[in-house]
Amino acid sequence: MTVIWWTLDAALFAVVLPVVVLLLNGVLNAARSIIPSVRGIAATAAAGSKDLDAAALLLTTEQQVKQTVAGVAEYGGSLDVIIDDA
C-alpha cells in the first residue's frame, strides 16, 4: 500500500504538476500576446476617428456646390436667351 502512495506522489510531482504549469503558462502567454494587437487596433481606431473630423466640412461643400450650380443655372439661362441656337 505504501508503494502505491509513493507512486502516486511521484506521478504528481513528475507529471501532473509540470503539465498544469505548462498549460497555465501557455494560456498566460496567449493572453499577453493579444495585448499589443489590441493596443494597435485602439491606436488605429483613434487615428481613423480623428481623420473623420473633416467630414463635417462636407456640409459646407454641399452648400457651396448648391450655390455654384444655382449660379451656373442662372448664367445658363441668360446664355440661352442671348445666344442663338445652333
Added chain:
Amino acid sequence: MGPGEVMMLAMLLIVLALVVYLVLTIAALRTITKGLDDVIAHVGLIVEKSAPVNDVVSSINGQLDAGVDLLEGLLVKKAGLVDAVGLVDGLYPGAAAQGLRNFPESTDIEAPRISEIYTKGTLTLARLGREAPIAQGNPAGPVLRNIEGGSLAARLLYPEARQSAPGSMPRSPVIGTDAPVQYEQRDDIGQPRKQMPGHR
C-alpha cells in the same frame, strides 16, 4: 515525512501554480478588456462621424449631375451636337470617345479637329459670337492662320476689303502736336482728381 504529507505538498504546489498563473492571466485579460473598450469608443465615434457622409455625398453628386446635365444640354443646344463633341474633345483630348452623358449618339460622332485649328480662347470667342469671321471657317478645311509664326496671316481672318483693297478705307487718324486736327487742350489733364462730395 510520509507519503500522505508528500501528496499534500504536491497538491499545495499545484494549487499555488494555479493561483499564480490565473491571477496573471486575469491581469492580462483586464488589460485586453480596457483596450477593447477604447477600440469600441473610437469605433463608435467613427460610426457617428461617418453617418451623414453618405447623404451629403449623394446630395453633392446630385447637384453636380444637375450641373452637368445643364451645361451639356446648353452646349448641344447652342453649338450643335457635332461641334459640342469637338469642343469637349478640344478641351479634354480623348473625351469624344466617351461622348456626352445625356447624348448616347455622341459616341458615334467623329469629333471635328477644332482645337488643332484655333486656340481655346479663340475657339470660345468664335463659338460665342457665331457672326465672327473666324467662326465661318470649316474645322475640316485648311488652317486659317499660322499659329506659330504668321502674324500677317491674321489678316485673312478679316473681310476681303481689308486684305486686297486697304487703300479704299479711311486712314487712321494722325495724333500728336503736328496732327492736322488739333483738339482743345483740357486744363484738368494731369491735375489732381476732384474730390467727390462726402469724400474724406
